[in-house]
Amino acid sequence: MKRTFIPFNKPYVSGREALYVQQVLASGTLSGDGVFTQKCHGFFEQKYGFNKVLLTSSCSDALEMSAILIDTKAGDEIIIPSYTFVSTANAFLLRGAKIIFADSEVDTPNLDVSKIEGLITSKTKAIVCVHYAGIACDLDQLLYLCEKYHLYLIEDAALSIDSYFRGKPLGSFGHLAAFSFHETKNITSGEGGMLVVNEKKFIERAEIIRDKGTNRSKYTRGEIAKYGWVDIGSSFLPSHLTAAVLFAQIEQLETIQQQRKKLWQRYYSGLKSLHDQGFIRLPQLPEYSYNNAHIFYLVCKNETIRTELIATLSKNNIGASFHYSSLHTSVYFAARHDGRALPNSDLYTNCLVRLPMFFELNLEDIDAICQVITNYFIDTSKN
């Protein structure tokens, strides 16, 4: 008998979202920066010690705000990993910058920091790091390079809520950091994001850029008598409804994280023997990193095995998925790339598999998934 379908993702719902949305609807004010936005800001600033946070409609928005805040312009070079989502690059391309793609490490999909110094020129303005699967990049080295060459560090922390580097929260290292609350993330508002402003000089301008280039935030706080257009900007702020959903989720953050870590650990134990026998590679956690259990991935030996494994899981009613495609080989960018091979980025593009990971998944589901994977490798090794 076929088991019930185990999807790749199922967004968490705490049950209080509807109540809070109802409260917003009853309040008669639905647009941005209401009570729930303030509550979310307060939560993140207090829990993680972030200097200033601003909810946005997406992580893409927060990255675009970052590009504006550091005054990205034509001629600037921005170093980013090729193994990432398109938004990491788009944000800076939209401001006219040249993107310099860097390779991943052999051991993790994160930026290979040891290769970055060779990419820095007099035109380099910033390094954008992506903490893949919420596992921290080598921030000691990144901060050293940024200080040495006077570069901005921007953390694309889309996948990194409640994760840490040497005990300090991800998102607190860069001059700026961008988080996502898209439905695949540990906590979600459907679509949603957050800009963390660690550099004090950016705070006032960040508020303005987020609100269409106006100083309405100051007006709302009663600091000025009327507001107007003072800078460039766009409509990056989410509505009260989005913030209400997000607040219902952050109230349950600890419960969510405990459950996800339990699930992640079960996968790890269930697949360890395949890793030890060399069939697959399991995620490697550098000693400085912490695991927020955002993604459980494994790396196959080649693309054929990866394709077969995903098909086998699908035949067994299990939704598994690959992840990013190297941006330097994309339809849009290939002709713009400088021709450097980025073999590790391609390796993760071709060989990485993400397994189902969501709050409602249970340990029996995971045991069943591990069994399907184990059977696949044992059967194929016999042929």
Ligand SMILES: Cc1ncc(COP(=O)(O)O)c(C=O)c1O
């Ligand atoms: C590394 C990275 N950056 C940015 C984004 C964009 O996030 P959003 O959908 O919230 O704009 C994603 C999406 O998952 C991502 O993986």
